[in-house]
Amino acid sequence: MILVLRPDATLAQIEHAIERVKELGFTPHVSRGQSRTIIGVIGDETKPEAENFKATPGVEQVLPILKPFKLASREFHSDDSVVFVGKVRIGGGSLAMIAGPCAVESYEVMDTVAKYVKAGGANILRGGAFKPRTSPYSFQGMGEDGLKILKDIGQKYDMPVVTEVMDTRQVELVCKYADMLQLGARNMQNFDLLKECGRTRTPVLLKRGMSATVKDLLMSAEYILAEGNKSVVLCERGVRSFEDSTRNMLDMSAVPNVKGQSHLPIIVDPSHATGRPDLIPSMARASVAAGADGVHVEVHHCPEKALSDGPQALLPHQFLDMMGDLRRLATAVGREFAEPGRA
Numbered sequence: 112m113i114l115v116l117r118p119d120a121t122l123a124q125i126e127h128a129i130e131r132v133k134e135l136g137f138t139p140h141v142s143r144g145q146s147r148t149i150i151g152v153i154g155d156e157t158k159p160e161a162e163n164f165k166a167t168p169g170v171e172q173v174l175p176i177l178k179p180f181k182l183a184s185r186e187f188h189s190d191d192s193v194v195f196v197g198k199v200r201i202g203g204g205s206l207a208m209i210a211g212p213c214a215v216e217s218y219e220v221m222d223t224v225a226k227y228v229k230a231g232g233a234n235i236l237r238g239g240a241f242k243p244r245t246s247p248y249s250f251q252g253m254g255e256d257g258l259k260i261l262k263d264i265g266q267k268y269d270m271p272v273v274t275e276v277m278d279t280r281q282v283e284l285v286c287k288y289a290d291m292l293q294l295g296a297r298n299m300q301n302f303d304l305l306k307e308c309g310r311t312r313t314p315v316l317l318k319r320g321m322s323a324t325v326k327d328l329l330m331s332a333e334y335i336l337a338e339g340n341k342s343v344v345l346c347e348r349g350v351r352s353f354e355d356s357t358r359n360m361l362d363m364s365a366v367p368n369v370k371g372q373s374h375l376p377i378i379v380d381p382s383h384a385t386g387r388p389d390l391i392p393s394m395a396r397a398s399v400a401a402g403a404d405g406v407h408v409e410v411h412h413c414p415e416k417a418l419s420d421g422p423q424a425l426l427p428h429q430f431l432d433m434m435g436d437l438r439r440l441a442t443a444v445g446r447e448f449a450e451p452g453r454a
């Protein structure tokens with residue numbers, strides 16, 4: 112349930128309400144808005160004591176949260192959330208462009224791709240050091256050496272970095288190097304991993320599972336939020352379908368669908384959704400037009416030699432052209448790609 116405090120509630124009343132929530136065995140999640148504070152009360156709402164919150168000083172209303180996801184719901188937090196990754200804002204009109212190679216392959220490749228994506232206007236650099244590959248014989252990533260390279264190159268080009276974490280045992284290590292943790296489609300319902308990432312204060316990019324519903328995605332976000340990490344960005348990356356001319360089926364309706372139900376930012380990854388560089392720019396434009404808070408794409412200067420996902424990589428000049436179009440589109444819809452440092 113939600114306790115909506117009166118606009119004139121005093122600090123002492125707010126503190127008292129939080130204490131009462133704890134005393135009765137619930138977990139409080141406080142959201143301080145411009146005009147009023149609301150307290151998300153997580154726990155068994157059917158407890159008879161819950162009724163008494165109506166009598167707590169400073170409390171104006173006690174509302175049930177009807178959605179199964181509570182902290183992720185708009186009922187709990189009516190304004191759009193803004194997530195900071197390093198100095199880059201995502202949400203509230205600021206767009207993220209997350210770009211880079213699928214995997215960190217070497218210092219030289221990472222340096223070259225970063226130089227190109229930075230020049231094109233990307234504000235967050237990506238690259239996988241732990242790769243979830245369909246085949247155990249495919250390149251599995253460079254591990255910690257890859258994380259070090261990613262961090263170094265991110266600093267060189269003044270871009271925060273995002274990279275995938277696949278296992279609870281990697282979380283501490285990845286947090287040492289990354290500004291944002293990526294939870295991949297294959298791990299969207301790895302609940303222990305969600306909880307472990309939720310215990311950190313590093314922002315999380317949560318990708319939709321390939322057979323997950325929008326509700327499943329929001330329930331997974333709830334796991335992270337419930338552990339106290341409020342910096343969650345969702346990512347639509349396509350779902351499995353009968354269509355076999357694209358890698359997945361991009362569910363563009365997920366963007367406004369999520370926005371209607373949740374305050375969390377959502378971005379789109381047309382690279383993994385389509386698997387086709389000829390389709391990525393138009394789907395990126397559609398994402399911004401549909402209200403997404405950013406785009407995530409893979410770029411490589413020599414896809415032929417890429418160690419993973421080469422066939423879907425955009426060439427640097429394709430990335431540059433796409434960004435030109437996206438910037439014009441963003442201006443037309445009253446948003447912009449946030450520049451690192453211009454928070």
Ligand code: PEP
Binds near residue numbers: 213239294297383
């Ligand atoms: C990736 O971003 O490299 C990746 C593996 O994505 P997904 O988890 O969406 O398949």
Ligand code: MN
Binds near residue numbers: 213214409419420
């Ligand atoms: Mn990839």
